[in-house]
Structures are given as structure tokens and as C-alpha cells.
Amino acid sequence: METMQLPPQWSTFARQTDWLFYFIYWLSVVLFVGIIGVALYFVWKYRRQPGVKAEPTGHATVLEITWTVSPLALLAFLFHMGFRGYIDMTVAPADAMEIRVRAKKWAWDFEYPNGGHSNVLHVPVNRPVRLTLSSEDVIHSLYIPAFRVKKDAVPGYYTTMWFEATQVGETDLFCAEYCGAAVGTTEVSEGDPPVGREGNRRHVGHFSMITKVRIHTMADYNTFLESILRPPVDPATGREATPEKWGEILYRAQQCNTCHSTDGGAMTGPTWRGLFGRQRQFTDGTSATADANYIRQSILQPNSKVVQGFNGVMPSFAGTLRDNQVDAIIAYIRTLN
Ligand code: HEC
Ligand SMILES: [Cu+2]
Numbered sequence: 061m062e063t064m065q066l067p068p069q070w071s072t073f074a075r076q077t078d079w080l081f082y083f084i085y086w087l088s089v090v091l092f093v094g095i096i097g098v099a100l101y102f103v104w105k106y107r108r109q110p111g112v113k114a115e116p117t118g119h120a121t122v123l124e125i126t127w128t129v130s131p132l133a134l135l136a137f138l139f140h141m142g143f144r145g146y147i148d149m150t151v152a153p154a155d156a157m158e159i160r161v162r163a164k165k166w167a168w169d170f171e172y173p174n175g176g177h178s179n180v181l182h183v184p185v186n187r188p189v190r191l192t193l194s195s196e197d198v199i200h201s202l203y204i205p206a207f208r209v210k211k212d213a214v215p216g217y218y219t220t221m222w223f224e225a226t227q228v229g230e231t232d233l234f235c236a237e238y239c240g241a242a243v244g245t246t247e248v249s250e251g252d253p254p255v256g257r258e259g260n261r262r263h264v265g266h267f268s269m270i271t272k273v274r275i276h277t278m279a280d281y282n283t284f285l286e287s288i289l290r291p292p293v294d295p296a297t298g299r300e301a302t303p304e305k306w307g308e309i310l311y312r313a314q315q316c317n318t319c320h321s322t323d324g325g326a327m328t329g330p331t332w333r334g335l336f337g338r339q340r341q342f343t344d345g346t347s348a349t350a351d352a353n354y355i356r357q358s359i360l361q362p363n364s365k366v367v368q369g370f371n372g373v374m375p376s377f378a379g380t381l382r383d384n385q386v387d388a389i390i391a392y393i394r395t396l397n
Contacts, residue, residue, distance in 0.1 A: 064285075068079055068206050071223045072209045096186050156188040157190065162195070164197055168235075182276060183275055194215075194218055204233050231273050268318055320332050335350050336394045349367070355390050
């Protein structure tokens with residue numbers, strides 16, 4: 061359901077949150093108009109008039125008690141409603157499904173109970189879902205406007221949040237904490253996404269943490285859980301994707317494409333075109349041939365060897381990508397020669 065100025069109401073929290081928002085909103089409108097109206101009326105009524113002398117007004121006990129007690133009652137009511145909502149949103153139902161969230165500059169990693177990972181958050185509809193968040197570097201904040209939920213991911217400890225989606229579909233997920241921009245900029249090249257451009261240079265940073273929430277029926281959700289452990293099945297042929305094809309899917313799904321092009325253009329990271337078998341020079345003066353072992357190491361320990369001309373900003377995918385997924389990406393990179 062659309063509301064006047066808020067995002068669609070896609071979680072069980074949304075109605076209650078919006079009700080309180082609009083209650084405070086209209087209360088403020090009524091009080092503003094009422095108070096300003098009365099003030100203007102009195103300014104006019106008690107204006108200076110010839111022959112009328114100002115007199116002290118004295119006390120009006122009933123009036124004074126009324127304007128003290130009624131705002132107090134109103135505030136107590138607002139506090140009660142706010143506190144009730146806060147408790148509801150803090151304490152997850154015991155049967156909630158668990159998803160582990162790891163935030164890092166500049167991507168989200170969602171880990172599911174079966175050990176699979178994704179960068180887009182997938183959840184089933186009409187099921188409470190509990191997220192446990194942590195951060196590898198700075199403070200991030202997971203924000204899903206359509207669910208009316210937001211929670212910081214803080215380095216050094218776990219935070220939790222929960223929600224229950226009420227609608228199948230796709231909605232936005234943001235990082236609501238300014239978490240930095242990449243050191244320096246890189247040349248814009250053909251096919252780069254339009255975000256973060258400045259003339260012919262482009263940035264990577266906080267804004268790269270925009271992703272999606274996909275809300276599935278329970279059956280589709282179970283299919284998704286299967287697919288993150290194994291190559292997706294092509295519905296046309298009923299066969300699993302080849303490793304090369306899976307690698308290409310992972311290139312986008314794991315957001316390697318925010319830093320690596322496949323068409324020769326340099327971005328934040330080197331292009332993958334022609335990478336396999338090429339001689340690489342590193343910032344420490346050493347060099348190596350880009351074989352399968354080198355590429356595996358670049359994905360799991362990216363800062364062990366930093367390619368000349370680039371910064372060591374690539375996050376490690378150790379623990380995010382499973383072994384067969386690393387194989388698939390290597391297979392895909394081989395096809396780019
Ligand atoms: C935040 C930007 C960023 C993301 C996201 C990223 N990389 Fe990188 N990557 C880099 C940078 C910068 C380098 C070069 C410096 C270095 O060697 O660490 C690099 C280097 C590499 C190399 C070595 C390339 C060469 O030319 O020798 C490989 C392979 C690689 N990345 C694979 C991946 C894969 C696979 C993913 C996605 C799962 C990924 N990267 C995601 C920034 C990124
Ligand atoms: Cu962030």
C-alpha cells in the first residue's frame with residue numbers, strides 16, 4: 061500500500077510506524093495552526109486603543125493546570141507508543157530465521173544458514189527474519205526504507221535487527237552511515253556505471269553500498285538457497301550452468317564488476333580482459349604470471365600482492381566465496397582472453 065509521502069509498507073512494522081509518524085505530524089499541524097491562530101487573534105484583540113488602559117490579568121488556576129497537564133498526558137502517550145514500537149522491533153520472535161550480515165567498504169555480505177552467501181539480501185515473505193550484523197572496518201548502517209528498519213553495523217561487536225516482509229518483490233537497501241570514499245579516483249572507461257563520476261574520473265565509496273532486498277515465496281526462497289551452493293539451473297534446458305557461465309553470474313552478483321571491467325578499461329581495479337597468463341608487476345617490485353593459483357590468491361588474500369598502479373582496496377573474499385565459486389570465476393576469467 062502506498063502512503064502519502066512514505067515508501068510502500070512492506071513489513072509488519074510499517075503500519076504501526078507510519079501511524080505514529082502521521083499522528084505526530086497532524087498533531088503538530090493542529091497545534092501549530094491553533095497556537096499561531098490564537099496568538100495572532102490576541103495580538104489583534106489586545107492592540108493599543110485610544111482611551112483603553114492596560115491592566116494586570118492575575119491568575120487563572122484552572123487554565124494553568126490544564127495547559128500543564130494536557131501536554132504531559134500527550135507526551136506520556138507518545139512515549140508509550142514509541143517505546144512499545146521500539147521493544148517490538150528489538151525483540152525478534154523465537155522462531156525467526158537467521159541471516160548473518162557482514163559489512164565492509166563497500167559491499168554487504170549476507171550469509172545464510174546453509175553456508176551460502178550473496179550481496180543482495182534474499183528473504184522469504186511472511187516469515188520473521190533476524191539479522192546479526194558486524195563490520196570489518198568502519199561503522200555502516202543497514203537501512204531498508206520499505207520495511208521501516210535501520211541498524212548500525214559497528215566494528216568490534218554484534219548488533220541485531222529483525223523484520224517480517226509482507227509482500228513479494230524487490231526493494232532498496234542502503235548504507236545509511238557515511239563510510240568513506242576510495243583513495244583517489246580512476247579514469248572512466250566505456251561501460252562504467254554512471255554513479256560516482258566527476259568529469260572523466262570516477263569514485264568508489266559509501267554510495268557503492270546500495271543494493272536490493274529480494275522477497276520470495278517460501279518455495280522460491282528454497283530454490284535460491286540451493287542456487288548459492290551450486291551453479292544455477294537454466295530453466296530452458298534444466299541443466300546446471302557451466303563453471304564459466306556461473307563465474308560470469310558471480311562477477312556481477314558478488315559485485316566484482318564495481319571495480320573490474322571485462323572490456324580492457326581500467327577501473328578501481330585492473331581489467332580482467334587478457335589477464336589470464338599475463339605477466340604481473342607488483343608494488344613491492346616482484347612479478348609473477350597470472351595463473352590459476354595467482355588469481356585464487358588475488359581473490360582470497362588480495363593485499364598479499366598489489367598490482368602496480370593500483371591501491372590495495374580490494375576486500376578479501378575468503379569466507380564469502382566457496383571453493384567451487386572461486387573455480388568458476390577463474391574459469392570465467394580464462395574465457396576473457
Ligand atoms: C573495491 C574494489 C574491488 C572489488 C569489489 C573487487 N576487486 Fe579485485 N582488485 C581490486 C584492486 C584495486 C586490485 C589491484 C590491487 C591488488 O592486486 O590487490 C584488484 C585485483 C584483483 C585481481 C588481480 C588482477 C590482476 O590484474 O593481477 C583479481 C584476480 C581480482 N582482483 C579478482 C576479484 C574478484 C573475483 C572480485 C569479486 C569477487 C573482485 N576482485 C572484487 C579491487 C576490487
Ligand atoms: Cu557503509
